[in-house]
Amino acid sequence: MRLQTSLPRVVASLTCAGLLLVPAGLRADRGNPTSPHIGYEVVGQVLNPNPQQSAQYGYLNFVRGLERATTSAGAAMSETTALLTFYNDTTTERLINNGPMRLVDRTGTGALYLGSGGSDFGNPDTFKNGTAVQTYTLRHQVVIDTSTGYFTTTFEITITSSTVFQIDGKSYRLGRRGDVYRLIVSGKLTQEGPPSAHIAGAADGGGVDGLDMN
Numbered sequence: 598m599r600l601q602t603s604l605p606r607v608v609a610s611l612t613c614a615g616l617l618l619v620p621a622g623l624r625a626d627r628g629n630p631t632s633p634h635i636g637y638e639v640v641g642q643v644l645n646p647n648p649q650q651s652a653q654y655g656y657l658n659f660v661r662g663l664e665r666a667t668t669s670a671g672a673a674m675s676e677t678t679a680l681l682t683f684y685n686d687t688t689t690e691r692l693i694n695n696g697p698m699r700l701v702d703r704t705g706t707g708a709l710y711l712g713s714g715g716s717d718f719g720n721p722d723t724f725k726n727g728t729a730v731q732t733y734t735l736r737h738q739v740v741i742d743t744s745t746g747y748f749t750t751t752f753e754i755t756i757t758s759s760t761v762f763q764i765d766g767k768s769y770r771l772g773r774r775g776d777v778y779r780l781i782v783s784g785k786l787t788q789e790g791p792p793s794a795h796i797a798g799a800a801d802g803g804g805v806d807g808l809d810m811n
Contacts, residue, residue, distance in 0.1 A: 598599045606667065636661055636778065639683060640676075642718055642792035643784065649689050651703055653796065654724040656716060658683040660771075668714040675715040676716045680764070683709050683723040685735060701739040707754075708732045709771060711762050720793070732758045746786035750796070754778055780804035 641655020656721030660666055665680070672678040687705030694700075712727025720756030733754045741748040756776045761768050772778070 599612055603714050614757075627718075631790045632803070634661060635659070636662070636802045637681075638799045639797065640781065641683070641747070641782075642721075643684040643794040643796060644721055644791055644794040648692075650723060651687045651689065651793075653683075654721045655683060655796070657683065662769065665764075674683070676718055676724075678714050679712075679716060679732075680714070681709055681711055682727060683707060684721070684724045687735070687737065697742060697744045699739075699741040699743050701741070702736070703739070704734075704736045706734055706757075708733070722767070728760070728762065729758075730760045730762045731756060741786070746788075748784050748786065750782050750784065750798075752780040752782075754800075763783070772802070776802070 637657045638659040639655050639764045641653055644652045644654075646652075652653035658666055658674050658679070659683060660674050663680075667674055667678040669678070669681050676682075676785030677690070685705055686691035687707075689705040691702055692699065692701050708729040709731040710725060712794050716723045716726065733756050735752050735754050737750050737752040739748055739750045746767045754777065756772045756774055759770050759772050760773055761770045763769070778800060778801055780800040782796040784794045786794045
């Protein structure tokens, strides 16, 4: 007896198998909107007032989908001209030493702010001077080379709210509530503070290509 299988059924089976082989981070699942593109880039600093507390703050120097990241077109990019800023409050959960490597796990909350510029690294609270357009909870792991003071931090960010905002008459939204994405930064501890460290890095999302337009 010859077994016959319909062509549509074969095509459907191969299609399903192909989807299963696509890396999870590249799928357009709403619950895991990790993107292969850079959603936004950050420049910032860290302030550790004690071993239990850490604040990270700074500005977004690039946002995918925005025509400008400064308060006025053509302005030089800096903390004083940045259109969007961020501020995180975190608490240390554990610290592990492994030879010259030190691992620090923290959890906390944070927000991205739309402002009119004028932030000052000498006054970290100025990075909260604006309207929160995205709020989130976060977890991050810091991996420090204690012999050099260089480190990498991986943030897992879960959006708790996102607000539509306007720039040049166009409406935007940075992600949606429940979206989860990563922010990875590199940094260098300072010998004398404040600040405790300087950081810079990029996020892999926050919405479609890091930014949803309405």
